Amino acid sequence: MSAASVAKRRDRDLVVTVFEQGSSISYSACSMPYRLGGMIDHPMRELVVLTPEDARKRGLDVRTRTRVTGVDAKKKQVHWVEVDSHEEGVESYDELVIATGAVPREAVPVAPSGGVFSLRSLDDGVELEAWLSRQGVERAVVVGAGFIGVELCEAFLARGLEVTLVNRSRHVLRSMLDEPLGHLVADRLEASGVRLVTGSTVSGWVSDDGTVHQVKEAETQKSPEGPALKAGTKQRRVRDGLQAAGELDRPVSRKGLSSQDPKAHPDASPVKQVLIDGKPTATDVVVVATGVQPDPRLAVQAGCRLHQDGSVWVDDSMRTSVKGVWACGDVVSFTHRVTGAPMFLPLALHANRSGRVVGTNLSGGDARFPGVLATAITRFQELEVASTGLTQTMAERHGIEVVVSDVDSETRAGYMPGEHPVRVRMVAELASGRLLGVQMVGAAGTALRIDAAAAMVWMEATLEQVEAMDLAYNPPFSPVWDPLAIAARITEKRRAP
C-alpha cells in the first residue's frame, strides 16, 4: 500500500491496481498483542490504518478478496481469482510490484476454530480475541519466545490467564539479544509468573475429541530456485510443497492448517492439551509464534532471484532481477548497514520505507533504500528491551572481530524513586573502535535510548565519539552520565587498555 499510495500521489496519471487476497489492506499487526492485553481500547477490527475505501478515494483500484494466482513476466500479465465468487481474470501491467509479505513459520498445526492460533493477519487477531473471551479459557500456551511470544505473555497475564511459554532454548528474543541479555528477560518472565519451558518443543496438540494434531514431517521434494541464483548456491527449502504456478490458487501450504484464510480451516474440536516434547499439558488456547518466512511464490513464478532464505533479491532501488518487476515489504531482504549482507527483517518500518522507494521510482523518482540496522524495541510489562546494529552473535557469524562489554547503569538519577537499572551491552569493532551494536534491557526509560544508539551506529561513531557526545541529563530522565556514555567509556578501555 505504501508503494501504491506514493506512486499515485506523485503521478496522478498512473493507473495503480492493488490485489489483496484478504479483506484488510493495511492494519497494525504490531499492536495486536497490546489490544489482546487490553492496553488499547479500540476494537481489534479498528486497528486498520487504511480501509479499501480510503485507498479508493486516493485513486487506487483496490481489489480485496482477490488472489493473484499466476504471473507471466513475459506477457506482463497477472492472473487473478475472486475468492468469494471464484470469478477469474487477467490483468496486464507495465510494472509489477510484488509485496506478498511473510507467513507464519508454524512449528505446530494451527486451527483457529480449535483454539490453536498464529498471529499474523487481522483475522488471526480477531479470532484469537474472540476465543479468549470464551468461558473457561484460563490457561494459555505460547510457542516461541520472539517479540510476539513475549508480548503475548504480557497480554495473557494481563487477562488473568495462566501462561506457559515454550521455547527451544532459554535464549529468548534471540533475534535482537545475545544470550546473557536474553536471560534477563527470561528471569523477568518467570518472576512474573510465566511458566517458562525451555529446551523443549511443542510437537502438536490434542483436541477435546481426542484427535492428535501433529507436525507433519516436511516433504522432501525440493523447491524451485530463482533462476538468477548462482549455480551451486545451497538453497534451503523455500516453502513446503511450493512447486508450480498451478498451486498458487490455494493458500500457501504449511505444516498442517493455515490461518491465512479462516474459511480454509476445517472446524476443529477445541484444544485440550499441547504436547511438549511429546508430553501432554492441559491448556485452553495455544498461540504459535515461531516466526515468519517470506512468501515468494509469485516472485518465483515471475522468475525473480531469491536469497537462500527464500526472500526476494532486490537492489537498493527495490528492483528484482527481472525487468519490470519490483518487490518490497516483508518478502524481500534488506542490506544490513554494518555487515553489508542481506537480512530478512520483516518489520513495519522497512516494509513501509521499501514500499515508498518503489512508489517513488515507479513515478519517475530515484529513491534508494538506505539499509537497516535491525533496530527493535519491545517490552515485557515494566521491562523494556531494545537493540540496534550487530549483536555479538551476528558479528561472529560475519567474522567481524569485536569487543563486547556488559555495563550496568541506571535510566534515571539514583535518588529518583522506583527501580531504574539498565544493562547495556555494547559491541564495537576491535580494530577501529567503531560502535557496531547496542542492546539494552532495563526499567522505564530504556527502550527509547536505542534511537540514540541507532543514530550512532548509523553515523559510524567510534566509542570515543559516543563517550564525548552531549547527551541529556535531568534526574527524572537520566543520570549525569548517560548509560551509553558510560558503556562506551568502559568498552573503549577494554578495547585499548
Place this chain on the structure above:
Amino acid sequence: MSAASVAKRRDRDLVVTVFEQGSSISYSACSMPYRLGGMIDHPMRELVVLTPEDARKRGLDVRTRTRVTGVDAKKKQVHWVEVDSHEEGVESYDELVIATGAVPREAVPVAPSGGVFSLRSLDDGVELEAWLSRQGVERAVVVGAGFIGVELCEAFLARGLEVTLVNRSRHVLRSMLDEPLGHLVADRLEASGVRLVTGSTVSGWVSDDGTVHQVKEAETQKSPEGPALKAGTKQRRVRDGLQAAGELDRPVSRKGLSSQDPKAHPDASPVKQVLIDGKPTATDVVVVATGVQPDPRLAVQAGCRLHQDGSVWVDDSMRTSVKGVWACGDVVSFTHRVTGAPMFLPLALHANRSGRVVGTNLSGGDARFPGVLATAITRFQELEVASTGLTQTMAERHGIEVVVSDVDSETRAGYMPGEHPVRVRMVAELASGRLLGVQMVGAAGTALRIDAAAAMVWMEATLEQVEAMDLAYNPPFSPVWDPLAIAARITEKRRAP
C-alpha cells in the same frame, strides 16, 4: 571534585588539596526542585553525591568551610581562611585548578530568613524546604521562567501552593527553546493553574514589617578585565562590585543579599508582597530563578583571560591563559560544536566532564574537552521539553542561514491510550542540509528522543541521513515513522523543494 578525584585515582602520588567555602562538596543541584515537589523521598540533605569523608577516603585533602581569599600565580600560592575559626593560611601549589562555579544572577535581593530565596546551593534547598513547611505558606512567586523556574512551578503546584510565575516575556525556557515552542510550555503552565505574568519584572519585595527590599541600581564602576583580553574588546561588567583581591574574603557581592553563605544573611522579617512592575502582590515565599553567572574572581586574580560574559577562557585541555592554572566547571565557557564559539553553559555533565579532563591532564594524560551541543531536557508535569544544538535564535545570532520547520507528530502509535502529541522543531543549515538543532515539546516519550537528535547533530548528519536512519518502532514507544524521521523529511522538502 571530578578533577581532584580523577587526578588522584590516576596518580596516587599526587598531593591533591581541595578548598571549599561551604560544607558540601558534591550535591545534586538538579534534583532540588524534584525533592521540593515531593518526587524524591530522600531528605534534601541526603542529595549529597560525595561527602568530604568519602573524598578523604580517596586520598584527597578536602578542606570544607575554608575560603580561598587570594591567588598569587607568580609565587604559586593561595591564601585561605577558615570560615568558622577565621584562621588564615597559605598553601603552595604546582598546578592550580579554579572551579569556583557560578552564582545566581538575582534580579531581586534574596533573604532566606525572610522567605526570599535563590536555589543554587544545597543550603538554599534546605532552607527553602524548611520555609515551605511553615504554617500559612500558601502562595508562591517564582521569578524567571528558565529550567529552575519551570521545575519549581511543578514542585509548588504539587505542594498545593498558588503559584505566580513572573517572566520578562512570554518566551519561557528561552535558553533551550525558540519562542513558538516556549509558548507551548507557557500555555501548559497556565492550563495547570500557574498565574503567568509576562512582560513584567519583580523589582523588589515588602516584608511583614513594612521594609521595602528593592534592587539596588548597579554600581557603575568597571570590573577588572582579564589581562589577556584583546584591547578594545568590549567587556560587560563581570560582577557588581568586583574590584580587587582585597574583596575576596567576603562572599561575592550581589544586588542585595547573598544566599551563598546563610550566615551572611541578616534576619529579615517575612515576605508579605512582591513588587511586580512596582505593584504589590501578596505572597508567602519568593524564589528568584533568573539564571546564574560565572564567579571568576579568583581567576581574575590569577591573571586569567576571561570571555565577555565573565567566564574563564580555557583551551580544550582546560588550561587557562596562565601557565599552571586550569579551570573547569561552571566558571568556564565551552566551545559549541556547531558554531565553534564559546558558550557559558553551566550544566552538570559539562562541569563533570571538564573536571575529568583537568584531572586526566594533571596526572600525565592528554584529554580534550570535546565541546557541547547545549543538550537539555526538562519537564513541567506531564509535558516533556528537550533541545539540542542550535535554536533558530542562536543560528541567527551566529549568522548561520538555516531552514526551520515545526512538525506535529506523536510519541506513540495513534491508537495507544492517552495523549501523545509532540511538536518537533528542526533547524538545518540551508546550504548543506546538515541538521544543526532539534527542539521538542510533548507528551511522555518526548524528552529521551533528544539523545538521538544529539547524536545526529554531533555526527553532522544531514536531514536525508536522519530520515534514512533505522529508528525503533513499537506501538507503546513510537509510531512507525519516528517524529525525527518525519520532521527531517518535511524539513528537507522545505530546504530543497
